[in-house]
Amino acid sequence: MGCVGLLNPVALPTIISWLTYSSLLSMMALGVTLLYRTTKVANFAHASLVTSGAYVAYSIVVVLHPNPYLGVPLAFAVVGGLGLLLFYGVLEPMRRRHSPTVMLMVATLAFDIVLFGVLNILADYLASTYFVPSRNILLSSSDFTFMGQPGIFFVAVGVLSLCSVVLYFLLNFTTLGIALRASMENSSLAQAIGVNVTLMLAISWFAAGGLAGVSGALLPMWTLVNPNTGTVLLASMFCASIVGGLDEIYGAVLGGFLLGFVDVVGTSVLASSIGAWIAFYEPAVPLVVLAATLILAPKGLAGFLSRRRK
Amino acid sequence: MRPIVIVFIIIALLVGVGIGYAIVPAPAPPKTTLPSTIPIGVMVTLTGSFSSYGARAEAAAKVANTQINDYAKSLGIPTTFNFLYEDTQTSPPSVALTELQTLYTQGVKVVIGGMTSGEMAAIDSFADTNHIVVIDGTSTASRGSVAPPGDYEFRDMPAGGAEGAALTAAFMSKGYKNVAMISSSDTYSLSIRQAFKDAWLAAGGNLVSDINYSYPATTDFTVQLNALQSAVAPLVAQNKSVAIFANMWEDVATMLTQAKSSNSPLLSLTWFGPDTYAQDNTIISNAGAEANQVKLISVIFAAPLTPSHAELNTAVNASIGQEPDIYACATYDAAWIAALSILSAGQYNGTLIKTAVPTIAGQYYGATGNTALNPSGDRNTMDMEFWAVVSGTWERVATYSSVDQSVTWLMAV
Numbered sequence: 001m002g003c004v005g006l007l008n009p010v011a012l013p014t015i016i017s018w019l020t021y022s023s024l025l026s027m028m029a030l031g032v033t034l035l036y037r038t039t040k041v042a043n044f045a046h047a048s049l050v051t052s053g054a055y056v057a058y059s060i061v062v063v064l065h066p067n068p069y070l071g072v073p074l075a076f077a078v079v080g081g082l083g084l085l086l087f088y089g090v091l092e093p094m095r096r097r098h099s100p101t102v103m104l105m106v107a108t109l110a111f112d113i114v115l116f117g118v119l120n121i122l123a124d125y126l127a128s129t130y131f132v133p134s135r136n137i138l139l140s141s142s143d144f145t146f147m148g149q150p151g152i153f154f155v156a157v158g159v160l161s162l163c164s165v166v167l168y169f170l171l172n173f174t175t176l177g178i179a180l181r182a183s184m185e186n187s188s189l190a191q192a193i194g195v196n197v198t199l200m201l202a203i204s205w206f207a208a209g210g211l212a213g214v215s216g217a218l219l220p221m222w223t224l225v226n227p228n229t230g231t232v233l234l235a236s237m238f239c240a241s242i243v244g245g246l247d248e249i250y251g252a253v254l255g256g257f258l259l260g261f262v263d264v265v266g267t268s269v270l271a272s273s274i275g276a277w278i279a280f281y282e283p284a285v286p287l288v289v290l291a292a293t294l295i296l297a298p299k300g301l302a303g304f305l306s307r308r309r310k
Numbered sequence: 311m312r313p314i315v316i317v318f319i320i321i322a323l324l325v326g327v328g329i330g331y332a333i334v335p336a337p338a339p340p341k342t343t344l345p346s347t348i349p350i351g352v353m354v355t356l357t358g359s360f361s362s363y364g365a366r367a368e369a370a371a372k373v374a375n376t377q378i379n380d381y382a383k384s385l386g387i388p389t390t391f392n393f394l395y396e397d398t399q400t401s402p403p404s405v406a407l408t409e410l411q412t413l414y415t416q417g418v419k420v421v422i423g424g425m426t427s428g429e430m431a432a433i434d435s436f437a438d439t440n441h442i443v444v445i446d447g448t449s450t451a452s453r454g455s456v457a458p459p460g461d462y463e464f465r466d467m468p469a470g471g472a473e474g475a476a477l478t479a480a481f482m483s484k485g486y487k488n489v490a491m492i493s494s495s496d497t498y499s500l501s502i503r504q505a506f507k508d509a510w511l512a513a514g515g516n517l518v519s520d521i522n523y524s525y526p527a528t529t530d531f532t533v534q535l536n537a538l539q540s541a542v543a544p545l546v547a548q549n550k551s552v553a554i555f556a557n558m559w560e561d562v563a564t565m566l567t568q569a570k571s572s573n574s575p576l577l578s579l580t581w582f583g584p585d586t587y588a589q590d591n592t593i594i595s596n597a598g599a600e601a602n603q604v605k606l607i608s609v610i611f612a613a614p615l616t617p618s619h620a621e622l623n624t625a626v627n628a629s630i631g632q633e634p635d636i637y638a639c640a641t642y643d644a645a646w647i648a649a650l651s652i653l654s655a656g657q658y659n660g661t662l663i664k665t666a667v668p669t670i671a672g673q674y675y676g677a678t679g680n681t682a683l684n685p686s687g688d689r690n691t692m693d694m695e696f697w698a699v700v701s702g703t704w705e706r707v708a709t710y711s712s713v714d715q716s717v718t719w720l721m722a723v
Contacts, residue, residue: 013532013573013574014536017568018532120356120357124365127631131630135361136361136596138567140567141596148573149571153571224560228357264530264532264533268533268537271536276519276520276534276540276541279521279522280495280524282523282524282528283528
């Protein structure tokens with residue numbers, strides 16, 4: 001019955017929307033969780049890092065006119081670089097001075113504000129030099145279709161899967177990954193046994209920035225993007241990260257899919273049964289899910305599942 | 311007296327007259343109490359959801375600034391108008407109040423803008439208390455029929471309530487009796503929603519759906535698309551005509567493309583829209599094929615192609631590669647009304663300038679035509695027109711007369 005329901009022509013678009021939105025949200029949340037696990041810092045600059053990825057990809061499209069998906073690797077590299085800049089330029093000097101975690105969080109907020117300004121300068125430059133709309137950009141008209149479905153669905157799910165697999169292999173089967181996990185678990189002990197903890201942190205910030213860049217680069221294929229978009233999505237990113245559980249990196253994927261399910265599928269079902277007025281409250285859904293999950297499973301979904309396994 | 315002496319005296323007199331004429335001082339310049347530099351605040355949304363509108367309005371204001379200074383110079387007026395730009399960031403409206411206070415500390419007595427109705431509401435009290443004249447070219451939420459005493463706000467756009475009547479007339483003339491509406495949750499869209507609802511229901515129309523969504527927080531429109539589909543499906547099954555009124559902003563492009571991705575049957579219907587995205591080329595860039603499919607028949611206040619409008623088109627296009635929309639044109643006119651009112655008042659004094667504005671606006675003919683104001687300080691109603699996406703571009707498809715509330719279709723859509 002469930003399979004028949006899924007293939008229902010009416011339900012299928014909703015499922016596709018859910019999976020697309022959740023994949024993008026999970027990629028964003030993955031970066032948030034990775035950074036929290038390694039540095040214990042909630043990165044408020046993640047909002048602008050995601051938007052930066054979108055504008056890197058859009059800039060490539062405007063200047064070189066390639067397929068928008070070809071901007072994704074460059075977005076990974078550039079925004080990863082921004083993550084490194086934030087780490088080495090702002091956080092590491094503060095960390096060496098033993099700044100409390102709260103100050104580091106505030107510093108990320110300050111970096112977010114600066115990056116927001118830079119994005120607006122870039123948007124102005126694109127508009128005045130190339131005479132293209134640079135705010136409220138949408139690239140879905142360049143998307144391909146496969147089996148009657150939008151390409152972004154296949155790409156978003158595929159890229160998330162790839163990122164998850166690469167992260168899994170990196171963390172579990174490489175020396176670097178083991179050193180990274182050691183730094184996450186106990187940085188002092190890791191340092192004592194010869195792990196370069198600063199380098200491990202830098203790699204985390206690069207990876208998190210890269211993930212933000214990739215998710216940002218794919219965002220204009222699904223929804224309108226302007227320099228404010230990351231800020232609009234920040235609450236959802238953090239909700240997905242917290243709901244999934246901050247103790248497990250893959251919790252972000254669980255959280256993203258749960259949040260997306262409730263947001264898209266759940267609200268659609270509610271709207272059809274109790275009235276369309278509920279659609280107005282859709283942005284409150286992530287917060288409601290967050291509150292409910294934390295009441296039932298304070299360590300998030302991943303923590304709940306690993307407790308069940310034990 | 312010897313003749314030679316008389317000749318000498320005459321020659322000396324002639325030389326004296328010549329010298330006197332040469333050294334007479336130049337006429338004194340006209341006395342003015344205007345400062346040598348007049349700061350005028352320009353509040354536009356350069357970031358945030360409405361930033362594309364703000365960018366066009368800013369470009370238009372810059373054109374006005376240059377032209378106004380050239381005009382003052384040509385008259386020998388030793389005054390330069392200096393436009394100070396502030397970004398109101400679209401939301402929250404309280405930012406607009408902070409920006410106005412900043413401008414006030416810089417000696418600004420006249421402000422152009424406050425781009426959204428929410429921003430205008432936020433700055434109203436401070437402007438009135440400190441005698442700051444605000445001339446806005448974009449806010450159109452309905453106000454009272456008469457401006458209260460001591461009100462320093464003027465709008466050179468009519469209140470948006472007239473759009474409700476225009477859209478109702480358009481739907482009816484096309485034979486639609488059923489409309490499904492989706493509205494953004496911002497102040498302006500909600501005022502349009504109410505105006506349309508009142509007019510539509512009064513005309514006997516059937517509102518099959520009235521969905522609100524949170525703006526700009528909504529990035530995925532699956533829920534809204536599903537709700538609209540559920541509402542119109544029974545009518546479509548009975549072969550009854552039904553249309554969509556997408557009372558949105560540029561995010562209508564997202565909804566259109568997501569509708570296409572989900573093969574939504576809503577794309578087989580005709581969509582109508584408000585003035586928020588009529589003639590907006592961002593819609594064509596982002597969702598041209600889908601907009602072409604649904605026509606996106608959108609109402610907008612009709613700005614005649616006056617000489618200054620044509621000149622403004624060229625200048626703004628050269629600056630940012632886009633033509634000014636009606637709000638940008640109205641911002642341009644607001645700037646000129648402000649400057650001419652200041653020159654007319656002869657002093658940079660808010661109270662005197664406020665007194666001058668209605669007279670100046672009544673006589674001014676600019677990029678949007680004549681800008682005469684009604685007793686509430688808003689533009690008298692303008693005629694409207696409908697633009698639709700036809701063959702991948704915006705085309706003017708109908709006109710609406712505010713006198714007899716009738717629509718004249720210029721082409722079949």
